[in-house]
Amino acid sequence: MTVTLATATGGSTTSPAPAVRIRGLRKVYDGKAVLDGIDLDVAPGQLVALLGPSGTGKTTLLRLLAGFERPDAGELGVPLARTTVYQEPRLVPAHRVLRNVMLGQRGTAANRAAALASLAEVGLADKARSWPATLSGGEAQRVALARALVREPRLLLLDEPFAALDALTRLKMHDLVERLRRRHDPAIVMVTHDVDEALRLADRVVMLRDGHVSVDLLVDLPHPRAITDPHLLAHRRRLLAELGVDTPEATP
Protein backbone atom coordinates (compact mmCIF):
# COMPACT_ATOMS: atom_id res chain seq x y z
CA MET A 1 0.00 0.00 0.00
CA THR A 2 1.26 3.47 -0.78
CA VAL A 3 1.42 6.45 1.54
CA THR A 4 0.19 9.77 0.26
CA LEU A 5 0.80 12.90 2.26
CA ALA A 6 -1.42 15.42 0.55
CA THR A 7 -2.34 18.95 1.47
CA ALA A 8 -6.10 19.35 1.75
CA THR A 9 -7.01 22.57 -0.04
CA GLY A 10 -10.11 23.53 -2.09
CA GLY A 11 -10.76 21.99 -5.47
CA SER A 12 -14.11 20.30 -4.86
CA THR A 13 -16.89 21.29 -7.21
CA THR A 14 -19.83 20.54 -4.91
CA SER A 15 -19.23 20.61 -1.15
CA PRO A 16 -16.20 22.33 0.40
CA ALA A 17 -13.11 20.14 0.73
CA PRO A 18 -12.69 18.64 4.18
CA ALA A 19 -10.04 20.20 6.41
CA VAL A 20 -8.79 16.70 7.18
CA ARG A 21 -9.10 13.67 4.94
CA ILE A 22 -7.94 10.29 6.24
CA ARG A 23 -8.19 7.08 4.25
CA GLY A 24 -6.98 3.64 5.27
CA LEU A 25 -4.54 5.10 7.76
CA ARG A 26 -2.22 2.57 9.34
CA LYS A 27 0.52 3.05 11.93
CA VAL A 28 2.62 0.20 13.21
CA TYR A 29 4.85 0.22 16.30
CA ASP A 30 7.04 -2.79 17.10
CA GLY A 31 5.20 -4.98 14.59
CA LYS A 32 1.76 -4.13 16.05
CA ALA A 33 -0.78 -1.96 14.21
CA VAL A 34 -1.83 0.81 16.61
CA LEU A 35 -4.04 2.36 13.91
CA ASP A 36 -5.36 -0.02 11.32
CA GLY A 37 -7.52 1.34 8.52
CA ILE A 38 -8.80 4.66 9.88
CA ASP A 39 -11.15 6.56 7.54
CA LEU A 40 -12.18 10.02 8.72
CA ASP A 41 -13.05 13.39 7.22
CA VAL A 42 -13.17 16.52 9.36
CA ALA A 43 -15.15 19.41 7.86
CA PRO A 44 -13.78 22.97 7.98
CA GLY A 45 -14.67 24.47 11.35
CA GLN A 46 -15.82 21.16 12.82
CA LEU A 47 -14.74 20.14 16.32
CA VAL A 48 -14.14 16.40 16.59
CA ALA A 49 -13.48 14.93 20.04
CA LEU A 50 -11.37 11.77 20.02
CA LEU A 51 -12.23 9.38 22.83
CA GLY A 52 -11.16 5.85 23.56
CA PRO A 53 -9.61 3.61 26.18
CA SER A 54 -5.99 4.21 27.11
CA GLY A 55 -3.47 3.06 24.50
CA THR A 56 -5.88 2.99 21.54
CA GLY A 57 -3.82 5.39 19.45
CA LYS A 58 -5.50 8.77 20.04
CA THR A 59 -2.23 10.62 20.58
CA THR A 60 -0.65 8.68 17.73
CA LEU A 61 -3.42 9.87 15.40
CA LEU A 62 -2.90 13.46 16.58
CA ARG A 63 0.86 13.19 16.01
CA LEU A 64 0.23 11.90 12.49
CA LEU A 65 -2.11 14.84 11.83
CA ALA A 66 0.53 17.23 13.20
CA GLY A 67 3.15 15.73 10.89
CA PHE A 68 5.39 14.50 13.73
CA GLU A 69 4.96 10.89 12.59
CA ARG A 70 4.58 9.33 9.17
CA PRO A 71 1.91 6.73 8.42
CA ASP A 72 2.94 3.22 7.38
CA ALA A 73 0.08 3.15 4.87
CA GLY A 74 -2.95 5.14 3.80
CA GLU A 75 -3.71 8.70 2.83
CA LEU A 76 -3.58 11.75 5.05
CA GLY A 77 -4.73 15.15 3.78
CA VAL A 78 -4.17 17.99 6.25
CA PRO A 79 -3.80 21.77 5.93
CA LEU A 80 -0.28 23.14 6.19
CA ALA A 81 -1.50 25.73 8.70
CA ARG A 82 -1.88 23.48 11.73
CA THR A 83 -0.74 23.67 15.31
CA THR A 84 -0.97 21.65 18.53
CA VAL A 85 -1.79 22.54 22.13
CA TYR A 86 -0.76 19.94 24.71
CA GLN A 87 -1.82 19.00 28.22
CA GLU A 88 1.10 21.07 29.56
CA PRO A 89 1.48 24.61 28.17
CA ARG A 90 5.12 24.19 27.05
CA LEU A 91 6.06 27.82 27.57
CA VAL A 92 9.73 28.82 27.44
CA PRO A 93 10.51 29.89 31.02
CA ALA A 94 13.23 32.34 29.97
CA HIS A 95 10.85 34.30 27.70
CA ARG A 96 8.14 36.65 28.87
CA VAL A 97 4.53 35.81 27.96
CA LEU A 98 4.40 38.00 24.83
CA ARG A 99 7.59 36.49 23.45
CA ASN A 100 6.18 33.02 24.10
CA VAL A 101 3.14 33.87 22.01
CA MET A 102 5.47 35.08 19.24
CA LEU A 103 7.73 32.03 19.46
CA GLY A 104 9.25 31.23 16.06
CA GLN A 105 7.85 34.43 14.54
CA ARG A 106 9.79 37.50 13.51
CA GLY A 107 9.63 40.38 15.98
CA THR A 108 7.84 42.75 13.62
CA ALA A 109 5.40 45.37 14.84
CA ALA A 110 2.58 43.51 13.07
CA ASN A 111 3.45 40.19 14.76
CA ARG A 112 3.71 41.93 18.09
CA ALA A 113 0.31 43.58 17.65
CA ALA A 114 -1.24 40.27 16.62
CA ALA A 115 0.28 38.52 19.65
CA LEU A 116 -1.07 41.24 21.97
CA ALA A 117 -4.52 40.95 20.36
CA SER A 118 -4.39 37.18 20.81
CA LEU A 119 -3.50 37.59 24.50
CA ALA A 120 -6.39 40.03 24.88
CA GLU A 121 -8.72 37.43 23.34
CA VAL A 122 -7.82 34.92 26.03
CA GLY A 123 -8.18 37.62 28.71
CA LEU A 124 -4.46 38.03 29.43
CA ALA A 125 -3.56 41.40 27.91
CA ASP A 126 -2.18 42.49 31.29
CA LYS A 127 0.20 39.50 31.46
CA ALA A 128 2.17 40.27 28.29
CA ARG A 129 5.30 41.19 30.26
CA SER A 130 4.94 38.48 32.92
CA TRP A 131 7.22 35.47 33.23
CA PRO A 132 5.65 32.02 32.73
CA ALA A 133 6.62 30.94 36.26
CA THR A 134 4.29 33.61 37.70
CA LEU A 135 1.18 32.30 35.87
CA SER A 136 -1.46 29.92 37.21
CA GLY A 137 -2.00 26.63 35.33
CA GLY A 138 -5.12 28.01 33.64
CA GLU A 139 -3.38 31.23 32.63
CA ALA A 140 -0.41 29.34 31.20
CA GLN A 141 -2.76 27.17 29.17
CA ARG A 142 -4.54 30.30 27.89
CA VAL A 143 -1.15 31.61 26.73
CA ALA A 144 -0.62 28.31 24.91
CA LEU A 145 -4.03 28.79 23.21
CA ALA A 146 -3.13 32.40 22.29
CA ARG A 147 0.15 31.17 20.77
CA ALA A 148 -1.71 28.57 18.73
CA LEU A 149 -4.44 30.93 17.51
CA VAL A 150 -2.17 33.84 16.56
CA ARG A 151 -0.98 31.56 13.75
CA GLU A 152 -4.58 31.35 12.43
CA PRO A 153 -4.42 27.57 11.96
CA ARG A 154 -6.92 25.86 9.67
CA LEU A 155 -6.46 22.81 11.90
CA LEU A 156 -6.01 23.02 15.67
CA LEU A 157 -4.90 19.85 17.42
CA LEU A 158 -5.65 19.65 21.14
CA ASP A 159 -4.08 16.82 23.14
CA GLU A 160 -5.98 16.65 26.44
CA PRO A 161 -5.55 20.41 26.77
CA PHE A 162 -7.54 20.84 29.97
CA ALA A 163 -6.81 17.56 31.75
CA ALA A 164 -4.32 19.09 34.19
CA LEU A 165 -6.64 21.93 35.27
CA ASP A 166 -9.04 22.01 38.21
CA ALA A 167 -12.74 21.48 37.46
CA LEU A 168 -13.76 25.14 37.65
CA THR A 169 -10.88 26.35 35.47
CA ARG A 170 -11.72 23.60 32.99
CA LEU A 171 -15.31 24.86 32.70
CA LYS A 172 -14.01 28.38 32.06
CA MET A 173 -11.67 27.01 29.39
CA HIS A 174 -14.65 25.33 27.71
CA ASP A 175 -16.41 28.71 27.51
CA LEU A 176 -13.23 30.24 26.12
CA VAL A 177 -12.93 27.56 23.43
CA GLU A 178 -16.52 28.19 22.37
CA ARG A 179 -15.86 31.92 22.10
CA LEU A 180 -12.58 31.45 20.24
CA ARG A 181 -14.22 29.07 17.80
CA ARG A 182 -16.82 31.66 16.84
CA ARG A 183 -14.01 34.06 15.94
CA HIS A 184 -11.36 31.81 14.36
CA ASP A 185 -13.31 28.77 13.22
CA PRO A 186 -10.47 26.28 12.66
CA ALA A 187 -11.21 22.58 12.32
CA ILE A 188 -10.33 21.09 15.70
CA VAL A 189 -9.37 17.56 16.67
CA MET A 190 -9.31 17.25 20.45
CA VAL A 191 -8.13 14.18 22.36
CA THR A 192 -9.87 13.86 25.70
CA HIS A 193 -10.68 11.21 28.31
CA ASP A 194 -13.62 13.23 29.56
CA VAL A 195 -16.95 12.18 28.01
CA ASP A 196 -18.71 15.27 29.41
CA GLU A 197 -16.06 17.58 27.97
CA ALA A 198 -16.43 15.88 24.59
CA LEU A 199 -20.22 16.24 24.66
CA ARG A 200 -20.09 19.82 25.86
CA LEU A 201 -17.73 21.02 23.12
CA ALA A 202 -17.76 18.70 20.13
CA ASP A 203 -19.80 18.66 16.94
CA ARG A 204 -18.85 15.06 16.64
CA VAL A 205 -17.41 12.40 18.92
CA VAL A 206 -15.19 9.71 17.42
CA MET A 207 -14.15 6.75 19.52
CA LEU A 208 -11.12 4.63 18.71
CA ARG A 209 -10.86 0.98 19.68
CA ASP A 210 -8.43 -1.70 18.55
CA GLY A 211 -7.05 0.53 15.82
CA HIS A 212 -10.47 1.31 14.33
CA VAL A 213 -13.20 3.92 14.65
CA SER A 214 -15.77 2.18 16.86
CA VAL A 215 -18.22 5.08 17.28
CA ASP A 216 -18.77 8.13 15.09
CA LEU A 217 -21.43 10.24 16.76
CA LEU A 218 -22.80 13.52 15.47
CA VAL A 219 -23.72 15.84 18.38
CA ASP A 220 -26.12 18.18 16.68
CA LEU A 221 -27.13 20.29 19.68
CA PRO A 222 -26.88 24.06 20.10
CA HIS A 223 -24.32 25.79 22.36
CA PRO A 224 -24.15 26.39 25.25
CA ARG A 225 -25.28 22.89 26.10
CA ALA A 226 -27.03 21.91 29.30
CA ILE A 227 -25.67 18.69 30.75
CA THR A 228 -29.30 17.84 31.68
CA ASP A 229 -30.45 17.84 28.03
CA PRO A 230 -32.03 14.39 27.45
CA HIS A 231 -30.32 14.04 24.07
CA LEU A 232 -26.97 14.75 25.66
CA LEU A 233 -27.67 12.24 28.44
CA ALA A 234 -28.54 9.58 25.86
CA HIS A 235 -25.25 10.23 24.03
CA ARG A 236 -23.43 10.16 27.36
CA ARG A 237 -24.88 6.76 28.28
CA ARG A 238 -23.94 5.35 24.90
CA LEU A 239 -20.36 6.60 25.04
CA LEU A 240 -19.84 5.48 28.63
CA ALA A 241 -21.27 2.05 27.78
CA GLU A 242 -18.80 1.80 24.88
CA LEU A 243 -16.05 2.58 27.41
CA GLY A 244 -17.37 -0.17 29.68
CA VAL A 245 -19.12 2.09 32.23
CA ASP A 246 -22.79 1.38 32.93
CA THR A 247 -24.92 4.31 34.06
CA PRO A 248 -28.45 4.22 35.49
CA GLU A 249 -31.25 4.98 33.01
CA ALA A 250 -32.62 7.89 35.02
CA THR A 251 -30.23 10.57 36.17
CA PRO A 252 -31.45 12.56 39.17
Ligand SMILES: Nc1ncnc2c1ncn2[C@@H]1O[C@H](COP(=O)(O)OP(=O)(O)OP(=O)(O)O)[C@@H](O)[C@H]1O
Ligand atom coordinates in the same frame (compact mmCIF):
# COMPACT_ATOMS: atom_id res chain seq x y z
N1 LIG B 1 7.00 6.05 19.60
C1 LIG B 1 6.43 4.88 19.94
N2 LIG B 1 7.11 3.73 19.89
C2 LIG B 1 6.53 2.55 20.20
N3 LIG B 1 5.26 2.43 20.61
C3 LIG B 1 4.53 3.54 20.71
C4 LIG B 1 5.06 4.84 20.36
N4 LIG B 1 4.08 5.76 20.54
C5 LIG B 1 2.99 5.09 20.97
N5 LIG B 1 3.25 3.75 21.06
C6 LIG B 1 2.29 2.72 21.47
O1 LIG B 1 1.13 2.88 20.70
C7 LIG B 1 -0.05 2.63 21.47
C8 LIG B 1 -0.98 3.82 21.38
O2 LIG B 1 -0.39 4.93 22.07
P1 LIG B 1 -1.10 6.34 22.15
O3 LIG B 1 -0.26 7.20 23.04
O4 LIG B 1 -1.38 6.82 20.79
O5 LIG B 1 -2.47 5.95 22.85
P2 LIG B 1 -3.59 6.87 23.51
O6 LIG B 1 -4.90 6.35 23.05
O7 LIG B 1 -3.28 8.29 23.25
O8 LIG B 1 -3.38 6.54 25.05
P3 LIG B 1 -3.71 7.38 26.38
O9 LIG B 1 -5.19 7.53 26.39
O10 LIG B 1 -3.23 6.51 27.49
O11 LIG B 1 -2.98 8.69 26.28
C9 LIG B 1 0.43 2.30 22.87
O12 LIG B 1 0.45 0.91 23.01
C10 LIG B 1 1.83 2.88 22.91
O13 LIG B 1 2.65 2.14 23.78
